[in-house]
Amino acid sequence: MRLAVCAGVMAMSCAVAHADITSFRGWLDANPTTPNSTSNTWYGTRGVNGALMTSDGSAWTSPGFPNGTPLTALRTSVGSDNGAAGPATFAGSWVHPGPGIDAVVTFAPSAPTQLGRVTVHSELIANGLSGNGVTISVYTTISGITTAHGSIVLVGTASDQFNDFDFPLTTFQPGDRVHIAFGDNGSYLFDHVNFDATVSIPAPGLAGLAAVAALGLARRTRR
Numbered sequence: 001m002r003l004a005v006c007a008g009v010m011a012m013s014c015a016v017a018h019a020d021i022t023s024f025r026g027w028l029d030a031n032p033t034t035p036n037s038t039s040n041t042w043y044g045t046r047g048v049n050g051a052l053m054t055s056d057g058s059a060w061t062s063p064g065f066p067n068g069t070p071l072t073a074l075r076t077s078v079g080s081d082n083g084a085a086g087p088a089t090f091a092g093s094w095v096h097p098g099p100g101i102d103a104v105v106t107f108a109p110s111a112p113t114q115l116g117r118v119t120v121h122s123e124l125i126a127n128g129l130s131g132n133g134v135t136i137s138v139y140t141t142i143s144g145i146t147t148a149h150g151s152i153v154l155v156g157t158a159s160d161q162f163n164d165f166d167f168p169l170t171t172f173q174p175g176d177r178v179h180i181a182f183g184d185n186g187s188y189l190f191d192h193v194n195f196d197a198t199v200s201i202p203a204p205g206l207a208g209l210a211a212v213a214a215l216g217l218a219r220r221t222r223r
Contacts, residue, residue: 024105024180025092025196028075036060036073038108044072045104048139048146048179053103062098069096069188070103076125076194083126085192086158090121092196097134099188102181107199109172116169117202118149118178122195123160131190135183138165142176153185154193166202 027042035055036043044053044060053060059074074094079087081094097103109115118138133155139148149167172178180197 022107023196023198024107025075028073028093032075033057041108041110043106043108044070045106045179046070046098046101048102048104048181049141049177050101050104059094062101065098065101066188067096069098069191070101070182071096072103072105072182081125081192081194083128083192084130085124085126085128088125088194089123089160090194090196092121092194095182095193095195096191097182097184097188099184102137102183104179104181105197106180107178107197108174109176110174112171112173114169114171114201115178115199116167117200118165118180119198119200120163120165120180120195121160121197122154122163122193124154124158124192125194126192127190128192129156129158129190131192132187133185134191134193135181135185136163136195137181137183138167139179139181140167140170140172140177141179142170142172146179155185160194164202169201 024042034040036052046053046062054063059071061068061071072093072095076088076092076094078089078091081088095103120136133153135151135153137151139146150165152163178199184191
């Protein structure tokens with residue numbers, strides 16, 4: 001029975017290790033010239049479930065909109081894009097909302113994929129301290145129904161931060177989507193942001209593993 005309990009705990013850990021964990025920057029590195037398209041694993045839209053941004057060879061932008069925003073997918077590197085907010089401190093992607101229009105990066109798995117978390121790594125860069133910051137929100141669209149899963153505000157700091165957005169563990173089917181939306185927080189001016197996003201399964205906590213072990217011990221005691 002002890003072996004069975006250990007096997008159960010290991011199986012839980014292996015399920016996490018084998019999760020379909022994908023980062024936006026990792027996808028950009030593997031697909032540096034791929035046009036923005038809903039056939040991609042990652043793509044960019046103007047607003048949640050909105051129109052696609054336009055590919056220009058190095059980024060996804062919005063021609064005809066103020067300053068080409070919303071925009072994203074322009075890769076950063078450590079030390080790039082210096083300004084009052086400082087340079088990028090990690091390899092990510094530029095994102096800039098438009099006036100009243102969110103810049104949205106969408107993850108759309110091509111095969112059934114179990115997910116329950118989005119981790120957003122973000123920081124203000126270039127002249128990002130000159131504005132009023134951005135909102136960062138996460139949504140899911142499952143079977144055609146879009147649900148919000150929280151929002152934070154990135155403002156007034158040159159430090160990078162990690163934010164986890166959890167939602168009920170779900171097997172996403174092709175056509176289901178996760179959206180990471182960057183809003184203008186009232187004004188889109190100087191919304192200079194570097195970010196990366198990773199979709200994953202939350203790792204089970206120690207309490208969860210202990211519960212599995214306790215269940216196995218109880219069964220053994222009854223015998």
